[in-house]
Amino acid sequence: MIKKFLEISFKKDGQHSPLYLQLESEIIQLICRGVLKPGQALPSSRELAQSLKINRKTVVAAYEELGAQGWVESKDRSGMYVSSHLPDTSVRSTHQNSKKLMRSRQPGYPFITKRPSNGATSTDSAARPPLxxxxxxxxxxRIAPIEQLVREYRRLGKSRLTNQFLMYGPEHGSYRLRVELARFLNRTRGMQVTEKEVLITKGTQMAIYLATQLLVRPGDIVFVPEPGYLDANQAFKQAGANLVFIPVDKDGMDVNRIEQLCKKKAPRMIYIIPHHHRPTTVTLSAERRMRLMSLAAKYGFALLEDDYDFDYHFTSNPLLPLASVDTDGHIIYVGSFCKSIAPGIRIGFMVAPEVVINEAAALRKLIDRQGEQLLEEATAELLSAGDISRHxxxxxxxxxxxxxxxxxxxxxxxxxxxxxxxxxxxxxxxxxxxxxxxxxxxxxxxxxxxxxxxxxxxxxxxxxxxxxxxxxxxxxxxxxxxxxxxxxxxxxxxxAPYTTPPYSSTASTKHKPLK
Known part of the structure; x- marks a missing residue:
């Protein structure tokens, strides 16, 4: 009977774990499910090897490992038995077939669904990876400075400080990276911040999530752009925010609409992408920026400024972020190197008053103890040496x-x-x-x-x-x-299936701005 159960459930899969570990796992599962009971005799290594068509040494190795862990015990001149010290369990089903012996793919416990419902999901229409x-x-x-990053990573990995970088570090992120990043932001974005006002995150989305958890309580109002950025909206909704959608036109978010709504009830926070708004790519005009800052000071709401791709502006120098002129402490500024270098380089940041940064760091510690110090130190070196600026x-x-x-x-x-x-x-x-x-x-x-x-x-x-x-x-x-x-x-x-007239390939590429 035992051999038959194992024949049903045991699957040889050499691509994952060694065969003896697979056999060990299957026997443990049978014990836990009550198929094998405490004190029950197990087949000899020779019998089981012949039944499963595997090498006898594989069975011996599995039995030895099970014995070392206390699942089975050997009795002199008698053979191998399930340990008598284990609690007895009953088989959970009378239908002892392969399906019933498989591990359940559904949770056996209740859980809370906190994923916001947005009614919009991406569609992967290709049956195979696209060309x-x-x-x-x-x-x-492919053009990212990966060689320089790997060079610094390797150098730091061999330095006398390697052990320090491989131990727990500050939840705020690498001190050196925060210093270099503050200098970089001050030089390129006209900001005036210190390392104490910088938190290193794994990308912009983590910074948005942390800021939201600190600011938004269930029922709070958050103004967001429409059209806008799905992942940010999801973070706000997960925190219980009531979203109010602000139209976006060729000059960015409609500040007139924001002012009208503030007179009725001011929001807890406004999420803005003033530079190359996502998805429309428009830039918030200087006049609207000034009015928005004035409204923040008047009504006391926070501005969460997402500056995800400041570095790429082609017709003139980019407009400096609102955070560069924030004298009243209304702005939380977030960004990353994911768009400057590569999405897989998970180095993001949050810039805010020190007291906010400390709270965000404490919250971040609960979900992600810290970032990867070696990567952060290597990135700090690239900033210091000018490699990122050259890239x-x-x-x-x-x-x-x-x-x-x-x-x-x-x-x-x-x-x-x-x-x-x-x-x-x-x-x-x-x-x-x-x-x-x-x-x-x-x-x-x-x-x-x-x-x-x-x-x-x-x-x-x-x-x-x-x-x-x-x-x-x-x-x-x-x-x-x-x-x-x-x-x-x-x-x-x-x-091609669409009829082209009255359009032609020489038609103007201009279209009316979003209303």
Whole structure:
């Protein structure tokens, strides 16, 4: 009977763990489920090896490991037995078949679902990995300064301070990185902060989440842009916020609307992306920035400023962040190097008054004791040596060329199907399909042809409104010129079923700004 149970449940899988460990695990499962009872005799190593068609040494090794852990015991001249010291359990089902012996894939306990319901999910329409992907606006990791980062990582790993970096460190993040980052922000963004006002995080999203947990209580009002950023909205909703959606036009969030609403009831916080707003890429005008700061001082709300890709602006010097002129302490400034270097380099930051930073660090410690000190120290060295600044300068030129190339391809190849304005900066182009074209249907068709593109669903979130999903955000940095040309050709094939008249490929790429 025991051999039959093992024949049913034991699966040889040499790609994962050694065979003797797999057998050990199966025997433990049978004991825990009550199939094997305390004091019950086990088959001899020879019998079990023949039954399972494995080497006898494998069974011997499994029995020895089980004995060392106290699951089984050997009796002189009698053989191997389930340990008599284990508690007796009963088989949970009379249907002793392979399905009943498998571990349950459903939780055996109640749990709380805190994931916000947003009604918008991304669609992976491709049955296999796509040939190309036009993403949401990511950098090209192939040009990132990875060699320099690995060089510093290796050097630090061999230094006399290695043991220190491999032990627990400050939950605020590497002290040296905070010092170098404060200097970098002061130099490039006109800020005036010290390392005490900086918290290192694993990307911007962690910083947004921590700030939200500190500021927002259930029922608090948070103003967010519409269209906007899904992941930030989810963080606010998870904290129990009531979201109020503020329209975005060519000059950014509608500050007139914000002022009108504040007269009725001021928000707890306003989430803003003033530079290269996501998804529309527009920049909040200087006039609106000043008015927004004035409203924050008047009504006492916080401004959560997400500056996710400050470094890439092509028509002029970028407008400095609101945090650079924050004299009243209303702004929590968040950003990262994920867009400057590569998404996989999880170095983000939060800048706020010291007392807020200390609270955020204490909260971060509960979910993630600290960051990776070696990576943070290596990043600090790249900042200090100027490697990151040189990389930004180099990539700035490359991405500007890719922007021009992508705009040309879109005009020439897809001008009959969509319209767009050339952005002044950022890592993506915001476009709208012409009225007879479905973004979701196009994404589905493109996926079948080998191209993954946005289906237009994760931009608008205001409940009770019917907004056609005909917009698309086109990341142009992660594909080189040849790759982008091939990707757009596939995209054009996906759009072929649509009738092009009265549109033509020479049609203007201008479209009316969002109202």
């Amino acid at each position: 190309y992907k036009i993403d949401d606006g990511f950098p090209d990791p 930004i300068k180099k990539s700035h030129k490359i991405y500007q060329e890719r922007l021009e190339n992508t705009c040309r391809l879109l005009r020439e190849q897809l001008g009959a199907y969509l319209t767009f304005d050339r952005p002044n900066g950022g890592l993506a182009i915001w476009a709208t399909y012409k009225k007879h074209i479905s973004a979701s249907a196009t994404a589905l068709k493109a996926g079948k042809l080998g191209l993954k593109i946005s289906d237009g669903r994760n931009y608008f979130f205001q409940p009770g409104t019917s907004r056609p999903h005909d917009f698309i955000r086109i990341g142009y940095c992660s594909l080189d010129e040849t790759e982008m040309a091939a990707a757009i050709q596939i995209w054009k094939q996906a759009l």
